[in-house]
């Protein structure tokens with residue numbers, strides 16, 4: 001069978017010796033807080049209350065990919081932003097976004113094999129990509145991507161598509177990106193915690209702002225295949241701005257206890273049939289179960305590296 005379980009995913013991602021109490025992927029990060037300022041432009045597309053004009057508070061997390069909570073910031077190939085909104089007492093929206101605009105592969109089993117190849121080394125990953133022509137857009141992105149000097153200057157992509165659903169029940173397939181409003185050259189950042197220190201200093205001095213830009217699919221686009229970008233000519237709508245006003249070490253902040261499961265969705269947003277979304281949801285839950293249990297057993301008090 002080519003089915004991969006959440007347990008197999010997390011076993012692979014955590015590596016031989018798990019870092020007890022920490023996320024099995026994107027283990028190193030910090031908590032941020034702030035709000036979404038909606039301009040109302042998406043109201044006719046989604047009945048989610050946060051798209052009405054006004055503000056919704058958020059808890060977020062900036063992170064780097066990888067299983068090591070003490071990894072050097074500047075060596076990570078992927079940077080990430082996760083957000084959680086409480087829309088009402090019964091509704092939350094959790095989002096986890098990465099710097100690449102597309103995935104290299106479209107299904108969970110291939111992604112599992114991609115991680116195996118990465119762990120096996122340069123020859124294996126080269127061979128993997130040669131056998132997966134669908135990875136061409138990802139490789140083009142990776143070939144030209146220039147890491148910036150700040151978490152504030154990156155673009156964070158939904159990668160997977162979702163549907164906005166309006167009051168009439170009409171769905172519109174979308175992807176979105178958090179687009180930076182500053183550019184920061186790599187400069188002379190130094191040290192294992194360079195990005196964490198930079199963003200904490202930046203947020204303490206002034207708010208950090210991203211434009212939340214949605215791209216609308218048309219009927220010819222495939223919303224279930226996360227390896228293919230949609231044409232640049234597709235309509236884009238800016239829904240408002242994500243404004244970050246506070247940051248905290250992850251073990252001291254509200255974000256550590258959150259599972260940023262991309263299938264926790266409010267009224268007005270629904271999931272596409274992209275198989276990656278289901279795999280993500282199951283794997284995040286398995287990672288969360290492991291780290292929450294370890295934390296309850298005291299792992300973080302003994303081995304905290306913050």
Ligand code: HEM
Nearest residue numbers: 023025026061080082096097098158159279283284287288
């Ligand atoms: C099948 C594909 C994927 C698998 C199996 C997977 C697995 C995981 C796991 C196990 C975690 C740790 C969860 C936790 O303990 O809270 C995680 C975190 C994360 N993943 Fe994925 N992932 C996948 C695809 C993606 C994609 C496509 C994106 C970007 C759109 C993404 C973005 C993130 C982010 C941002 C985090 C950190 C969230 C946080 O700050 O808590 N992942 N992933």
